Amino acid sequence: MRAVSVTGTGMTRFGRQGDTLKSLALAACREALRTAGHPRIGAVYAGNFLGGQLAGQEIIGSILAKELGLGPIPAVKMEGACASGGIAFRQAYLMIAAGVYDTALVVGVEKMTHAAASIVTEALNSAMDNDSSEGMSGLTFPGFFGVVANRYMHEFGAGREHLSMVALKNRSYAQHNPHAQFRKPATLDEIQQARLITDPLGLYHCSPITDGAAAVVIAAGAGGIRVLASGQASGPPLMQDIPDLLTIEAIRQAAQQAYAQAGAGPEDIDVAEVHDCFAMTELLAVEDLGFFAKGTAWQAIEAGKLQHGGEIPVNTSGGLLSRGHPIGATGVAQIVQIAKQLQGQAVNQVEGARLGLAQNLGGTGAYATVHIFGK
């Protein structure tokens, strides 16, 4: 397998925007191509989840190849719910590592804010196995992660305030990120008092509906931020099939693959972006990635271990909670932030960061990807 590097990055501001799915993706791609020095591109991999359902727009790969003037190169859209971006990146990475293509443009994009919340919620539920009673029973994503949060607090002695500390940290980081959806400061008290979405998850504990796009150019060779490893795993798409609600097995499996490939462990990672679709999910993720022992992440957030000066700064972009969560774009945006951290040019720069990790989740654990990068 050949060395592969991230050689260019781009992203739009995340949040409510008037642009179309196409124009958002184009803006991110153009920035990525420009920062990569306009190389010849071998293939386009687009990560997108809801283009058909919310925008009536598929074939985004082909549309981008045409609009960007890349020629008749192969293009495709990858769908893996909220992990669509991470999966698209992985496919492109493997193709370059294996020598099929020399360069690829990877873009994640979603346009969500133009639709009513009820329509978005219904569309998001297509990320569950609907040939079951769970969706009909009202088990939306906030419902699922609310159940998990209650169980976590019951098992490990955490309080709702620990979920709020995650939200506060990520909001604090987002204040410095011009691409973030929510830059207005919030206090722990405001977060604790905000209206409930699903008990115990309040407004600040849930990622928002967002528009946005992120893109990277990757290429064979060691001339950029190195992609050291790629892991991907699947897990049960139904809550009733999950043996332990407090472990997202797909994250563990994908992380094991990635650590083995990189020849590194969680203790070697200097900065991470993890999939905080809900504040609860960040606590599970940092445990399942091996940064903290199972059942202890709530103590770690309380002790400041997930931020600058602590053991590992997590979601320095603001995370899904405050940077925003345009579904298909999220996995690529995480990689943009890690690449910038390793370039020494990130918002909330972690001084001297040499190894970074990006973890993307799909559904309630149906998919996970873990990528490790080095400078």
Add this chain to the structure above:
Amino acid sequence: MRAVSVTGTGMTRFGRQGDTLKSLALAACREALRTAGHPRIGAVYAGNFLGGQLAGQEIIGSILAKELGLGPIPAVKMEGACASGGIAFRQAYLMIAAGVYDTALVVGVEKMTHAAASIVTEALNSAMDNDSSEGMSGLTFPGFFGVVANRYMHEFGAGREHLSMVALKNRSYAQHNPHAQFRKPATLDEIQQARLITDPLGLYHCSPITDGAAAVVIAAGAGGIRVLASGQASGPPLMQDIPDLLTIEAIRQAAQQAYAQAGAGPEDIDVAEVHDCFAMTELLAVEDLGFFAKGTAWQAIEAGKLQHGGEIPVNTSGGLLSRGHPIGATGVAQIVQIAKQLQGQAVNQVEGARLGLAQNLGGTGAYATVHIFGK
């Protein structure tokens, strides 16, 4: 690149069915796994286009990995409109050829008949670039290929009866295919007299709305039907950007790639499945694949050159026109038919077939894949 073979095939009957998207896909996968001898599977690649829009169901890759008991292996859905199946196959093939995985399960699936025709038409139009005036102007897919057919007849002297001869040939083949949607015989006169959909395309000149799934297992090594080549190209997703309406450039480009990789030319192919979403499209495809010179396919169909005893039997499964066109399944079903032809076990077996070709199209030429197989 390693040798790669198709080691198992499966498909459901195509047509109106009561099953869900999941149950259709599972049935095809189980047959493919069984005929492959139940190997350990490294990854799942699902081709699907309308699962989100028509069935509210995404994450089909993960669902299949779970339901089939394949373990926490990587899975993904690929979307490339009507070329989704061909693209999913290509990605899986390249991953195995490059040594990333040793085996993969590729499945294409679509569930369409439960939705009203107007809803299906609207969903299908997400395979056009909607950031344009074309969709609003009523340029649906029958509209587009109707324009092309009129132009073809004007330029080359073909008549509507030549479109009908394509439909008749494919209906005749479908009579012998127990998986086909339309097995009832039709005469040239019936085809000519059937109600118009878009002038000059009548009912029999247009592929139907269909449910169905097809699957293949592919593996490293030469122990099955060999995958000799894979080509994929993109083309303009808008009619206004197509320089020559009578050439589908993405087919030409993908074919050139595939012929070069296989070290073979169109004259070496013994049997082909081509993307006859409309009767017109088959005539363009056999020209753009190089089987016949541009502007002469109408003479070839009249002379019987596209069927048994002619130069190259095309769409011996019945094609999209009569076997049916469950969008995401089509590209994989074509490969199932070619694999069976090379195994000597196909419906409408072409005696002594040694090289076969499958060509899948997305949108109005936004994507094309061409795969070549050998025994």
